[in-house]
Structure formats: C-alpha cells, structure tokens
Amino acid sequence: MERECRFGIEGMSVHVPRHCIDLGTLAAARGIDPAKYYEGLGGRRMAVVSPDEDPVTMAAEAARRLVERHDVDRSEIGMVVVGSETGVDAAKPIASYVHGLIGLSPQCRTFDTQHACYGATAALQLAAGWCIQGNGSRRKAIVIATDIARYEVGSAGEPTQGAGAIAMLVSCEPRVVAFDRHDEAVFTQDVMDFWRPHYRSTAMVDGRHSLDCYLRALEHTWDAYLGSSGLRFEDFRHLLFHVPFPKMAHKAFHRLHELEAARRGVAMPPAEAMFDTLTRPSLWANVEVGNIYSGSLYLALAGLLEQGDAAIEGARLGLFSYGSGCCAEFYSVLVGPDATAWRGRIGVAEALAGRVEVDYPTYVEMRTRSEGMAGDGSFREPVHPGNGRVRFLGVRDHRRVYQAHISPGGDQLRSCTSRACAGAGSG
Numbered sequence: 001m002e003r004e005c006r007f008g009i010e011g012m013s014v015h016v017p018r019h020c021i022d023l024g025t026l027a028a029a030r031g032i033d034p035a036k037y038y039e040g041l042g043g044r045r046m047a048v049v050s051p052d053e054d055p056v057t058m059a060a061e062a063a064r065r066l067v068e069r070h071d072v073d074r075s076e077i078g079m080v081v082v083g084s085e086t087g088v089d090a091a092k093p094i095a096s097y098v099h100g101l102i103g104l105s106p107q108c109r110t111f112d113t114q115h116a117c118y119g120a121t122a123a124l125q126l127a128a129g130w131c132i133q134g135n136g137s138r139r140k141a142i143v144i145a146t147d148i149a150r151y152e153v154g155s156a157g158e159p160t161q162g163a164g165a166i167a168m169l170v171s172c173e174p175r176v177v178a179f180d181r182h183d184e185a186v187f188t189q190d191v192m193d194f195w196r197p198h199y200r201s202t203a204m205v206d207g208r209h210s211l212d213c214y215l216r217a218l219e220h221t222w223d224a225y226l227g228s229s230g231l232r233f234e235d236f237r238h239l240l241f242h243v244p245f246p247k248m249a250h251k252a253f254h255r256l257h258e259l260e261a262a263r264r265g266v267a268m269p270p271a272e273a274m275f276d277t278l279t280r281p282s283l284w285a286n287v288e289v290g291n292i293y294s295g296s297l298y299l300a301l302a303g304l305l306e307q308g309d310a311a312i313e314g315a316r317l318g319l320f321s322y323g324s325g326c327c328a329e330f331y332s333v334l335v336g337p338d339a340t341a342w343r344g345r346i347g348v349a350e351a352l353a354g355r356v357e358v359d360y361p362t363y364v365e366m367r368t369r370s371e372g373m374a375g376d377g378s379f380r381e382p383v384h385p386g387n388g389r390v391r392f393l394g395v396r397d398h399r400r401v402y403q404a405h406i407s408p409g410g411d412q413l414r415s416c417t418s419r420a421c422a423g424a425g426s427g
C-alpha cells in the first residue's frame with residue numbers, strides 16, 4: 001500500500017551573476033527617460049553575465065550551494081532536471097554537465113525540460129511525481145532553473161534582460177514549501193508571442209501580444225484552480241507570478257483583483273493596497289536581477305521566503321507559472337513551519353550584496369565577449385570574470401570546457417571536463 005507522502009521543496013539556493021547594470025545607465029545610452037524603465041517596467045538593475053559564465057556554470061553554482069548549505073548527501077540524489085530555454089547544446093543536456101561538475105552518483109537520471117519560462121515548473125511537477133512514486137524510499141531530486149535573458153541591442157526587450165539560476169531540492173521532506181494536493185490548473189495554446197529560432201542568440205518577442213497571452217492564461221488557470229480546489233482569493237497569504245519584468249506581476253495582480261471584484265459583486269479593498277501586501281514583498285530580487293526566464297517565478301519565491309515576515313510560516317502561497325508559446329499553470333504551496341532554520345541558506349541578499357555595477361561600454365563589451373564564447377576555438381584571456389567556483393573556459397574541438405573548484409569540504413580543483421582544460425586562458 002502506498003505510504004502517505006507530502007512532497008515539495010526541501011531546500012533552495014540561488015546564484016546571481018557578479019555584474020549588473022543600472023537601468024538608468026541603459027536608458028541614458030538609449031536616450032530614453034529612465035522613468036520608463038524604473039516605473040513603466042518596474043526594474044532597477046539587470047544582471048550581466050561574464051564571459052566565463054553560462055547557463056551551465058550558473059546552474060552548477062546554484063546546485064553546489066544547495067548541496068553544501070543544505071547538507072545534501074550526494075548519493076541520495078536520483079534525478080537532476082534542468083528547466084531552461086537557453087540550452088548550450090542541441091543534444092547534451094545542461095543536467096549532464098551539472099551532474100559531473102558537482103560530483104553526483106551515477107545512479108541518477110539527468111535531463112532538461114524546455115518550454116520557455118515554464119520549463120522549471122514542468123521539471124518541478126515531474127520531480128515531485130517521481131518522489132511520490134518512490135513509495136517512501138526517500139528519493140530526492142534536484143531541479144534547477146537557469147537562463148540568460150538576452151534581446152537585441154536597442155530593442156524594447158533589452159531593459160528586461162537578466163540572468164541567474166535557482167536550485168531546488170525536491171523530496172518528501174518539504175521543509176521549505178509543500179505542494180498543496182489539488183487538481184491541475186493548466187492551460188496551453190499554440191501562440192507566437194515570444195520565441196528564439198535555433199540560429200539566433202537573442203530572443204524575439206511580440207511584446208504586447210505576449211502580455212495579452214500571459215493574462216489570458218492567468219485567467220484560465222486561476223478559474224480552473226479555484227474551481228477544482230475550492231480555495232478562495234482570501235485563502236492565499238501571497239500571490240506570486242512569473243516575472244518577465246516586475247510591472248508584469250503588477251498587471252497580473254490587478255487582473256485577479258478585477259476578476260475577484262466581479263465574482264463578489266461588491267467593492268473590494270483598493271487593488272494597490274492589496275498588491276503591496278500580497279505580491280510586492282516577492283519582487284525585490286527580480287527588481288535587481290531582471291528576467292531569468294524559467295527561474296523568474298522561483299526567484300520571486302526565494303525572495304519572499306528569505307525576507308518575508310515571521311508570519312510566513314505555514315502560509316499558503318499561490319504561484320502562477322507562464323511560458324510563452326504558451327503553457328501556464330497555477331498551483332499553491334504551504335510554507336514550512338521552521339523558516340528560521342532554512343531561510344538563511346537561500347542566499348539571495350548575499351548574492352546581490354557582492355555585485356559590481358558596470359558602465360554602458362563595459363556592458364556592451366561583456367555581451368560581445370560572452371556571445372563570442374559560443375564557437376569553436378573561443379578560449380580567451382579572462383576579462384571581467386564572474387565570481388563562481390565553476391567557470392566556462394571556452395569551446396575546443398567542439399567541446400565546451402568547464403573548470404570547477406568544488407569538493408565536499410573545501411576549495412580544491414575538482415574536475416576539468418576535457419583535456420583542453422590545460423590550455424585554459426592561453427588565448
């Protein structure tokens with residue numbers, strides 16, 4: 001007989017690149033009123049990746065911190081799933097690289113999931129189902145969201161860029177958040193709102209259309225979730241949304257407020273005051289980092305859990321995940337009872353505190369150098385290096401080469417993924 005198993009997230013860790021640019025600096029370079037970016041889009045800064053950072057290094061950094069800070073026994077990890085829309089190879093998944101770089105057991109499934117910004121939610125649901133099927137066998141999975149949001153220079157999407165990774169330990173010991181067991185509330189529609197053809201390094205977006213698709217998917221999944229769960233608006237202590245830019249979460253909250261007011265048929269408390277209580281506390285990190293695609297919703301969750309008030313313990317949170325194309329899901333989680341024991345291990349404020357702000361010419365140079373790392377023979381002298389213990393050195397003989405300083409108890413060099421490592425940094 002199946003043993004009762006609560007499931008959810010046991011631990012969470014975040015990696016944010018070392019460099020960032022103030023959106024006011026970008027606005028000045030574009031001749032645009034900075035208020036458009038600060039207020040119109042709701043951002044303050046955006047993360048800028050170093051040439052030695054990519055979706056693999058960010059994922060491995062987040063996973064390394066997860067393993068080290070949450071005292072994870074590497075031999076217990078039976079699955080690594082990476083949700084990403086900025087994969088580095090058409091065949092080899094990011095999860096394989098991460099598995100090797102952080103030194104996990106061979107008895108482990110590794111694969112990536114892709115559906116724009118929905119990929120990590122798909123991975124979470126899949127991993128949770130796998131844990132439950134374990135029938136009490138203490139299975140644990142690592143789910144990682146990792147992405148670099150990059151648009152054309154000078155495009156409308158450029159000020160919404162960002163980069164980062166979130167690693168989550170999924171298990172039947174959901175100390176951080178447990179998934180509420182309710183029916184699925186999902187929505188799919190074949191739309192062209194945001195996409196990135198294989199031959200491009202930057203995303204394409206039909207901006208206004210994407211906002212409409214997002215809000216339509218929100219309405220469908222919200223209605224479906226309330227209908228199937230029997231929960232009501234007031235049952236959620238916080239409402240969290242996918243955050244392509246912070247103002248989008250604001251628009252999403254206002255849409256739910258309108259729906260709720262129509263449903264009740266009586267006046268509601270003012271939307272802005274409710275937004276300040278229910279959603280704004282989740283956005284402070286997204287305001288600083290920008291869009292991290294599949295991880296954006298989980299950065300909001302990490303930010304809320306790390307800095308939410310003490311009453312967060314036991315609270316029900318509603319989460320809306322949206323991936324362009326599109327697939328969306330609304331679900332809810334219950335915060336664990338002992339936030340003081342785990343919230344210090346998430347590491348969002350810590351990652352942001354050590355950042356270096358760059359000027360506009362440096363942003364352009366870093367971007368050019370990062371894109372130049374994609375081709376064969378791309379080894380370069382390290383310029384503006386990141387601060388992770390995992391570094392991307394370049395591509396040699398069509399192989400991506402990484403260097404990791406990771407060990408269970410210290411800081412020594414753990415692995416190089418190919419012979420070409422010996423030539424690192426030699427130009």
Ligand code: COA
Nearest residue numbers: 033035036039040041156157194205207208210214244324
């Ligand atoms: N001061 C304050 N606000 C200003 C302003 C100023 N000087 N100038 C403009 N704004 C506001 C606008 O009113 C608008 O707010 P609103 O949406 O509440 O009306 C906001 O800033 C954006 O202005 P807009 O003219 O619409 O900007 P844009 O044409 O440059 O594009 C996006 C905005 C969001 C469409 C664009 O950044 C984009 O495509 N982003 C990516 C979208 C995405 O990630 N989609 C993925 C799926 S979710």
